[in-house]
Amino acid sequence: MVAQRGEGDEVVTTATGMPAVQGAPIVPEQDEVVVRERARAIPEAAVARLAVYLRVLSGMVDQGVTTISSEELSAAAGVNSAKLRKDLSYVGSYGTRGVGYDVEVLVSHIERILGLTRKHSVAVVGIGNLGHALANYGGFQSRGFPVAALFDVDEDLTGVPVGGIPVNHIDDITAVCVEREVSIGVIATPPQAAQAVCDRLVSAGVQCILNFAPVVLQVPDDVEVRKVDLAVEMQILSFHVARRADEASAEQAANDLINGVGVDRVVIRP
Amino acid sequence: MVAQRGEGDEVVTTATGMPAVQGAPIVPEQDEVVVRERARAIPEAAVARLAVYLRVLSGMVDQGVTTISSEELSAAAGVNSAKLRKDLSYVGSYGTRGVGYDVEVLVSHIERILGLTRKHSVAVVGIGNLGHALANYGGFQSRGFPVAALFDVDEDLTGVPVGGIPVNHIDDITAVCVEREVSIGVIATPPQAAQAVCDRLVSAGVQCILNFAPVVLQVPDDVEVRKVDLAVEMQILSFHVARRADEASAEQAANDLINGVGVDRVVIRP
DNA sequence: TACCGCTTGTGAAGGCGTGCACAAAGTCGG
DNA sequence: CCGACTTTGTGCACGCCTTCACAAGCGGTA
Ligand SMILES: NC(=O)c1ccc[n+]([C@@H]2O[C@H](COP(=O)([O-])OP(=O)(O)OC[C@H]3O[C@@H](n4cnc5c(N)ncnc54)[C@H](O)[C@@H]3O)[C@@H](O)[C@H]2O)c1
Ligand SMILES: NC(=O)c1ccc[n+]([C@@H]2O[C@H](COP(=O)([O-])OP(=O)(O)OC[C@H]3O[C@@H](n4cnc5c(N)ncnc54)[C@H](O)[C@@H]3O)[C@@H](O)[C@H]2O)c1
Numbered sequence: 330m331v332a333q334r335g336e337g338d339e340v341v342t343t344a345t346g347m348p349a350v351q352g353a354p355i356v357p358e359q360d361e362v363v364v365r366e367r368a369r370a371i372p373e374a375a376v377a378r379l380a381v382y383l384r385v386l387s388g389m390v391d392q393g394v395t396t397i398s399s400e401e402l403s404a405a406a407g408v409n410s411a412k413l414r415k416d417l418s419y420v421g422s423y424g425t426r427g428v429g430y431d432v433e434v435l436v437s438h439i440e441r442i443l444g445l446t447r448k449h450s451v452a453v454v455g456i457g458n459l460g461h462a463l464a465n466y467g468g469f470q471s472r473g474f475p476v477a478a479l480f481d482v483d484e485d486l487t488g489v490p491v492g493g494i495p496v497n498h499i500d501d502i503t504a505v506c507v508e509r510e511v512s513i514g515v516i517a518t519p520p521q522a523a524q525a526v527c528d529r530l531v532s533a534g535v536q537c538i539l540n541f542a543p544v545v546l547q548v549p550d551d552v553e554v555r556k557v558d559l560a561v562e563m564q565i566l567s568f569h570v571a572r573r574a575d576e577a578s579a580e581q582a583a584n585d586l587i588n589g590v591g592v593d594r595v596v597i598r599p
Numbered sequence: 600m601v602a603q604r605g606e607g608d609e610v611v612t613t614a615t616g617m618p619a620v621q622g623a624p625i626v627p628e629q630d631e632v633v634v635r636e637r638a639r640a641i642p643e644a645a646v647a648r649l650a651v652y653l654r655v656l657s658g659m660v661d662q663g664v665t666t667i668s669s670e671e672l673s674a675a676a677g678v679n680s681a682k683l684r685k686d687l688s689y690v691g692s693y694g695t696r697g698v699g700y701d702v703e704v705l706v707s708h709i710e711r712i713l714g715l716t717r718k719h720s721v722a723v724v725g726i727g728n729l730g731h732a733l734a735n736y737g738g739f740q741s742r743g744f745p746v747a748a749l750f751d752v753d754e755d756l757t758g759v760p761v762g763g764i765p766v767n768h769i770d771d772i773t774a775v776c777v778e779r780e781v782s783i784g785v786i787a788t789p790p791q792a793a794q795a796v797c798d799r800l801v802s803a804g805v806q807c808i809l810n811f812a813p814v815v816l817q818v819p820d821d822v823e824v825r826k827v828d829l830a831v832e833m834q835i836l837s838f839h840v841a842r843r844a845d846e847a848s849a850e851q852a853a854n855d856l857i858n859g860v861g862v863d864r865v866v867i868r869p
Numbered sequence: 870t871a872c873c874g875c876t877t878g879t880g881a882a883g884g885c886g887t888g889c890a891c892a893a894a895g896t897c898g899g
Numbered sequence: 900c901c902g903a904c905t906t907t908g909t910g911c912a913c914g915c916c917t918t919c920a921c922a923a924g925c926g927g928t929a
Contacts, residue, residue, distance in 0.1 A: 372916065373835070380834040384813055398876065407815045411918055418878060426877045426924045443834050444841025451833070458735045462728040463829075468813070472830045474837075513836055536843070537836035539829070543654055543738070545677040553839045555832050559733075559809070560742045562825050563721070564650040564713050565643070566783055566807035567744075569823045571714025573806070642886065668906065681888050681909095688908060696907045697895040 371419045376443070378416050381406050383439045389432050398429035450477035452511040452535070454526050455518030456486055456496050459541055463517060464492035477509040482522070499529070506533040513537045520544045527554075641689045646713070648686050651676050653709045659702050668699035720747035722781040722805070724796050725788030726756055726766050729811055733787060734762035747779040752792070769799070776803040783807045790814045797824075 371379075385405045389397060399417070403410035417424070417435070420442050424430045440446060451474050453463050463469075464479055479496045481487065486496045497505050505511075514530040516523050516538060523542035530538060531552055540546055540556045548554055641649075655675045659667060669687070673680035687694070687705070690712050694700045710716060721744050723733050733739075734749055749766045751757065756766045767775050776784075784800040786793050786808060793812035800808060801822055810816055810826045818824055 371838075374916070376835050376838050377831060380831040381815070381828075383834070384830070385815070399878095400876085405815065407817075409918070411920090412916090414876095414878065415917080422878070424877050425926085427875045427926055429876070442838070442841075444837045444844070445834065447841075449833070449837050449840065458732040462732040465728045468830060469833070472833070474830070474833045512840060513833060537840060539832055539836065545651070545655070545675065547677075551843075553836055555836060557827055557829070557832065558651075559827070560654070560738060560744070561647060561650040562809055562827065563719070563739070563742070563744045563783060564653070564715065565646055566809065566823055566825060567714040567719050568641075568646050568712070570719065570782060570807060571712075571717075573821075574714070644886070669908095670906085679888065681890090682886090684906095684908060685887080692908070694907050695895065696893075697897085697905045699906070 371442070375416045375419055378406070378408060378412075379420070379439050379443060382413070382416070383436065383443070386432055386436050386439070390436065394432055396429050397432055397435075399424070402430070445473050449474050449512045449537075450510055451475065451513045451515060452478040452480065452502075452506055452509075452530075453515045453517060454480045454499065454502070454530070455516065455522070456481045456483075456491055457517065457519075460517040461491055463515060464494065466492075474513065478505050478511055480505075482518075499526070502529050503533040506530070506535060511535055513539065516540045516542055516546075518542060641712070645686045645689055648676070648678060648682075649690070649709050649713060652683070652686070653706065653713070656702055656706050656709070660706065664702055666699050667702055667705075669694070672700070715743050719744050719782045719807075720780055721745065721783045721785060722748040722750065722772075722776055722779075722800075723785045723787060724750045724769065724772070724800070725786065725792070726751040726753075726761055727787065727789075730787040731761055733785060734764065736762075744783065748775050748781055750775075752788075769796070772799050773803040776800070776805060781805055783809065786810045786812055786816075788812060 382402060385402065386397070399410045399414045403413040406413065414424075417430070420435075420438050423434050423438055451469060453460050453476060456464060456479050460479070460481070464476060469476055476492065476494060479491055479494050480499045480502055481496050482499045484498070487498045489496050506514075511533070512535065514527075514533075514535040514537070516526050516530075518526050520542040523540065523544045524546060527538060527540070527546045527548060531548060536552050538546065538548070538552065538554045540554060541558075543558055543560060546554050546556075652672060655672065656667070659675075669680045669684045673683040676683065684694075687700070690705075690708050693704050693708055721739060723730050723746060726734060726749050730749070730751070734746060739746055746762065746764060749761055749764050750769045750772055751766050752769045754768070757768045759766050775781075781803070782805065784797075784803075784805040784807070786796050786800075788796050790812045793810065793814045794816060797808060797810070797816045797818060801818060806822050808816065808818070808822065808824045810824060811828075813828055813830060816824050816826075
């Protein structure tokens with residue numbers, strides 16, 4: 330009796346259990362109840378920036394700043410001030426015209442929208458080079474993402490504490506994840522093992538996955554995956570180097586032409 | 600005598616050194632040379648996907664696959680097949696209708712576009728938890744991004760080899776980066792030190808930076824920065840959890856209404 | 870209270886990216 | 900050699916995101 334939900338579509342449930350037809354009436358029909366969705370459709374890009382604003386604002390609180398204008402905050406976050414205000418408008422209207430935003434109020438509202446009022450326990454799978462670094466990192470704990478469980482297939486690691494948490498064997502993943510209410514799974518295993526690990530996390534009820542292994546994971550629709558791929562990041566940087574170099578050499582060639590052949594004018598078109 | 604270049608604009612240089620007026624003539628004037636820019640404007644999102652395709656294709660080569668259709672490749676990369684074809688069209692027309700793409704040909708052309716034909720030496724700054732993991736990681740070397748230098752401020756680390764490379768003191772950053780032709784700098788220091796380290800990398804001539812510290816770096820226009828912020832990633836996941844929970848509770852309330860009050864129809868609007 | 874200056878919040882416009890749908894172009898079997 | 904079938908490459912329309920520009924709103928001041 331639970332309606333499927335498409336991106337940004339209305340969620341429509343009928344008493345008959347039949348999925349309702351597209352285009353629900355604007356005016357509620359007889360015997361119809363309309364519940365306005367609280368968490369509105371916020372662009373993903375805006376969500377990512379809100380997290381950045383939140384970090385900057387936390388720094389402001391520490392510095393004793395109580396009020397900040399969109400101009401100041403946008404400069405500190407490295408974005409356009411209009412964009413910042415639009416992003417904040419998704420959160421609500423908590424600014425004071427002529428003055429700016431109360432830092433603490435803004436922090437608490439962004440935290441609410443991002444769902445940071447609840448605790449999100451994290452499990453790290455694959456306690457190798459990267460897994461060790463993640464397990465030892467204090468930055469997660471302090472931001473409301475306590476690392477609650479570690480897993481590895483290596484028997485030698487099982488039971489050894491890393492960053493204060495003993496490593497569990499991967500075979501216990503379901504029991505441990507359920508018991509410790511893990512809501513985010515981090516995959517730091519070799520790529521060959523990543524899909525299998527992902528499947529086990531999903532069967533354990535984990536619906537959010539952060540993947541460091543350079544593979545594309547296949548998951549059900551109700552599971553959210555984000556990937557961190559350092560090689561891809563470097564290749565993007567490489568692309569920009571190449572683009573710049575191309576331009577430079579084109580310009581160089583152009584200048585050579587000018588100087589050598591006495592060309593009057595050089596145009597580089599897209 | 601080098602013309603400044605705005606995003607996506609034409610680069611126009613005149614023999615007088617004066618910036619040419621907007622709207623260069625379509626038909627070359629007398630004594631004018633037109634150089635078509637090779638690296639066209641490729642959407643950043645497409646560049647990121649091209650890097651993913653490249654990785655998938657490399658796996659295909661290892662498996663002995665010689666030909667692949669857009670449908671197969673898009674499934675393996677987890678994207679829409681039309682999007683894939685459009686992305687590949689930025690690279691050029693290297694497919695065969697009715698057949699697909701020759702894997703090796705595609706690999707070499709994507710590599711060319713991404714600038715992977717040159718070597719890009721990497722320097723890692725901050726050899727702590729994360730820096731160690733990065734220095735020990737073989738995945739960079741194998742993808743054409745050899746780690747050529749490591750830096751830390753900690754005297755105890757100086758000279759100690761990590762992943763086969765001795766750690767240099769941060770004060771030697773300029774000399775070492777120039778000598779080893781470092782083109783990408785990776786910042787893995789605590790956030791407080793990140794901006795200072797960034798400035799030193801920039802003065803050392805490094806134009807590409809990958810930043811792991813949770814701070815917004817200020818850099819000149821000609822320097823490209825990409826950031827990897829795990830806390831932000833987790834907060835985005837958290838947002839989705841919260842959204843789902845909201846929906847679930849709204850639906851729950853809706854169903855309660857249906858069952859308890861005999862409502863006929865419930866609509867949840869955005 | 871009335872005015873002034875400052876900053877927010879948002880309507881509207883424009884640009885960019887995505888996805889559809891199909892013509893063009895090639896292969897392969899007969 | 901031809902026709903059926905397959906798959907590419909892209910024009911186009913749509914929707915999302917960004918950016919501009921300004922009315923609305925608030926605090927301070929006289
Ligand atoms: N180290 C880095 O800096 C870095 C950078 C970018 C990406 N990555 C990626 O992160 C992943 C981990 O890298 P790493 O350097 O830590 O590798 P690693 O080899 O040091 O560690 C991998 C760990 O995963 C464990 N493991 C293997 N199969 C497993 C399974 N089925 N279930 C549970 N655990 C399993 C291994 O026992 C090992 O402890 C790799 O996919 C790598 O490509 C690492
Ligand atoms: N460890 C992780 O898994 C993780 C995850 C996400 C983000 N980060 C971020 O990455 C950065 C590094 O994390 P870490 O856990 O490796 O920290 P760490 O404290 O273990 O290591 C930091 C290293 O940087 C060195 N350093 C300090 N100041 C320096 C300077 N001015 N120049 C050169 N080196 C300097 C220190 O000597 C130390 O070796 C931090 O900003 C952290 O927030 C780490």
